[in-house]
Amino acid sequence: MTRCQVTGVPTGAGKRSPGGFHRYGAVESSAVTNPSSERGQEAADVDLPTQYQPANVEGRLYERWVSRGLFTADPARDPSRPAYSIVIPPPNVTGSLHMGHALDHSIQDTLVRRRRMQGYEALWVPGMDHAGIATQNVVERELAKEGKSRHDLGREAFVERVWRWKGESGGRILGQMRRLGDSVDWTREAFTMDDARARAVRTIFKRLFDDGLIHRAERIINWCPRCLTALSDIEVEHADREGELVSIRYGSGEDELVVATTRAETMLGDTAVAVHPDDERYRHLVGREIELPLTGRRIPVVADAHVVPAFGTGAVKVTPAHDPNDFEIGRRHGLPSLAVLDERGVITAPGPFEGLDRFEARPAVVAALREQGRIVKEVRPYEHSVGHCQRCSTVVEPRVSLQWFVTVAPLAKAAGDAVRDGRVAIHPPEMAARYFEWVDDMHDWCISRQLWWGHRIPVWYGPDGETVCPGPDEEPPAGWTQDTDVLDTWFSSALWPFSTLGWPDRTPELERFYPTSVLVTGYDILFFWVARMMMFGLYAMDGAEPFKTITLHGMVRDQHGKKMSKSFGNVVDPLDWIDRYGADATRFTLLRGANPGGDVPVAEDWAQGSRNFCNKLWNATRFALINGAHVRGELPEDVTAVDAWILSRLQTVIAEVDGHLESFDFAKACEALYHFAWDEVCDWYVELAKVQLADGRAGATRRVLGEVLDKLLRLLHPVVPFVTEELWTSLTGSGQGTDTIVTAPWPEPDRARSAPAAEELVASLQRMVTEVRRFRADQGLKPGQKVAADLEWNGSPLAAHEDGIRSLLRLTEPAGGFSATASLPVEDVKVHLDTAGAIDVAAERKRLEKDLAAARKEIGQARGKLGNEAFMAKAPEAVVAKNRDRLAQAEADVRRIEAQLAALPTA
């Protein structure tokens, strides 16, 4: 007796419990007896639950994988093996994982697991991002509930509090990654603010500083009046807003000109009016001064090519302190910069508006102008784009201040070239356009933030304003004070591909795993993160790119393609699905929808479908185990056409799935697996195997069944790791040299198994079976009802499968005096069915006539083509041949159907 191990099978009697399955017992493993006999259908005494229960499997398997170190990569192990590495896009410590993460992680896990099975030294580095503003905002909100601000705590205590909060939130995220099944190397977990990463930040900052690529300057930057910090260009989101365009008369009499503005309140800070140098209308005013309403100040009229004469009145008010364009104009003309708003967007200009918020001041200024008579020429509604803080949606205020910048031009050039040169591939390729758009036209990057949570800028100031940037292991001079700002959170994220591998040290990890193999992320952070990693990776690693391929996936959406958002109420929590349908089903649903470059719609129904698919795999394997399927020894040479067919199909599917995964086409890989597993293996092969098991071919069938499931489960493992591990270890026992599918060899196609003749034969068999079933269904013959039939094979090779066909169609042998009442010539075979005289002639005639019309139409179309001279002259031979086949097939159909009609009893 051999024993087939099935872990976690239920205890209890063999009868089905009311829920349709048994509860798992506490028994870790119980034996399923496997018939050693090769005779017939000696059913094994198997007692498996009839439904897959992920909750009973996932946690146990994950802990086992981790404790056995299956996910731990070792840079020193067998240097001849190729290396494969991915660094995780570190989730923000704020909040929890959402469906977008689940998709991102499912893709990475699929890639890494496949490579691991292929024998690569595979490393997937986990970690989290400290997420500067976002995290600080969360903790500040928490404090606000206690009626406190961060200033009440002071910097040190506040940062300590954020660390504490990070500990709790981060732990939750790591738990969610375990639930998803992420095969990350937990021994290398990193955080963008831990000591190792802090050292990397200090090191690269110092290098950039010394290379003159970091500088401090007073410039106009994006400022969030709520977060009270500078923002980089990409942290500003533009949205169209309804506003008012106010036309105001400046100057008077001959001096008068009209300017239009959407921000009337900033006129208090105007220091000029600009017109285009070639604009005849205003030429006489250039160089003169005109009076600025409300203030009584006189401001010059300057000529600047930036002004578009055709827009509005062709005259622009210039507020260098509060508008980026005006700032530049001011610089060009040496205009003073007069700030009239403070850091919170409150008017500071002395006078009636002082103390008003910018949005209160705007109508107030207009009202005041109106009081003075005809100064306001016109007010009209005006839709224009307004910048908002990405983190809190507050309208951004351009502000002149002293900030730190990275000079990006040389870095961005290198980042663009790496893709242009083909050293880094972007997938799907259309996305490269967006990348270039950004990289080729990038402004200097403002990296200082007036926050407390983040890497503090490693620059110290001396008593006389001297500046020093010490390296990570150097001390600043005693008594000097450090810059109070912190770095943009993307600064440390940009180092991620090498900081996680030990940089700046030349670690074995860095040697072996850099450049990383692929970066997987959503197209939404191509600019934020990917381009910056490219810049810093190429810079820090002496021109070595951070990853060889960038693959971008879409956003997870609801079943109507709508973005998931809290306000819509259509957000799905991946943990909820994992709880109810399992991690595998959740992953499968996401990957099945992951068409390259496209967004990924998901819905409850689809998760259920994926859950059902996992259950299907479970039951197919359960059937196989009950019937003694195994993987011992070579495949038998003497197999039936049905066996040859499924083995042939298996080779094709292996090649297809492998190719799809290689090209990041997860949807197609899933599609191929789903179709093969369900439609071919379960619906046809398993059904035909039942016959073979019963008719003396049990030995070979058990081995083939074992083979098919073995390879299929391995192919599926990267996508649905849990159920495949559970089933595969049961199926294969421990005789495979590995007792986990995690490191089982990735299947490779075996061309020798290709059997086109068998595939064609089974296709015929399927057509025949389907046709008879159709007839039975149309005639209202109960599916379970046995029907006497006589089969005329006419030399068809299908004759070899008569038993199978009879079994599938529930046909009995004619008992003695057979008298056919219905005759179906299908394929080359004739089926005479004894329908007990209950045949619905009218229905069948209608049906056949419809089919006949369709076949005749086919003939018409094919003849049309074949009779068309131009077609015959120009169409490729293959197409012509196809049409000949089509014609022949249709003609055969017509003959068959006509025979069937003729055979129908007359009413």
Add this chain to the structure above:
RNA sequence: GGGCGCGUAGCUCAGGGGUAGAGCACUCGGCUUACAACCGAGCGGUCGGCGGUUCGAAACCGUCCGCGCCCACCA
């Protein structure tokens, strides 16, 4: 304002010069001992409109209509 992409079955999406596809939904019939989280059989589309190229267009080109996303310093 610039760039990219999309309109194919009721829904979500594949396909991409040579007979229109999948999943879900829907209709009909079945608890056929692996699985009712299942099985079997069906219904369903002039591939957004109009022109053009071609022997042949859902696919290629042009144009129009509708939609989405990204970038953007014309007040």
